[in-house]
Amino acid sequence: MTDEEALRRAIALAVENVARGGGPFGAVVVHAGAIVGEGANRVTLDNDPSAHAEVVAIRDACRRLGTFRLDGAVVYSSCEPCPMCWSAIQWSRAARLCFAADQSDAAAAGFDDAVFWREVGVPMPERALPARRLLAGSGGLPFDAWRAKVDRKRY
Numbered sequence: 001m002t003d004e005e006a007l008r009r010a011i012a013l014a015v016e017n018v019a020r021g022g023g024p025f026g027a028v029v030v031h032a033g034a035i036v037g038e039g040a041n042r043v044t045l046d047n048d049p050s051a052h053a054e055v056v057a058i059r060d061a062c063r064r065l066g067t068f069r070l071d072g073a074v075v076y077s078s079c080e081p082c083p084m085c086w087s088a089i090q091w092s093r094a095a096r097l098c099f100a101a102d103q104s105d106a107a108a109a110g111f112d113d114a115v116f117w118r119e120v121g122v123p124m125p126e127r128a129l130p131a132r133r134l135l136a137g138s139g140g141l142p143f144d145a146w147r148a149k150v151d152r153k154r155y
Helices: 003-019 053-065 083-090 103-108 116-120 141-148
Strands: 026-031 034-040 074-079 095-100
Touching: 003 034, 003 053, 003 074, 003 095, 026 053, 026 083, 026 095, 034 053, 053 074, 074 083, 083 116, 103 116
Parallel strands: 074 095
Antiparallel strands: 026 034, 026 074
16 A cells, blocks of 8 residues: 555545544554554544544554554554644654645644644743642652552553
8 A cells, every 4th residue: 555545545534524524634544554543533523622533543553453552554644633643643653654734724724733733842831721730749659650560561
């Protein structure tokens, strides 16, 4: 499967999703030359702000492959991923990302994620979303438990 073929499938998923009432985004995950995961934006269909096409496709691929890592896989997205999806792709350990439309195309259709990209590099106290650290002394307890667990799965 070529990059172009996989990307055409992601675009087709996005167009089909619009017809079903979902958002105009689609994604596929390819591993060893075959599609192992597909997804379309389900935010409004599922009332789930995290159900972006890339996340849905990554979840599908991981479920099918029985792993939480997509080493060697390629993610194809109909549009340049938002910061959440880009992070999910990074956490999946995919080898590459290919996309068709870019941020400006999405913004022209009403999906402007520039504010989120700007926030990524802003120090916590200066971000638009107020955040406050509490219980700092207790916050390390889960990490202590993690370090003590001898059979943990590293990721």
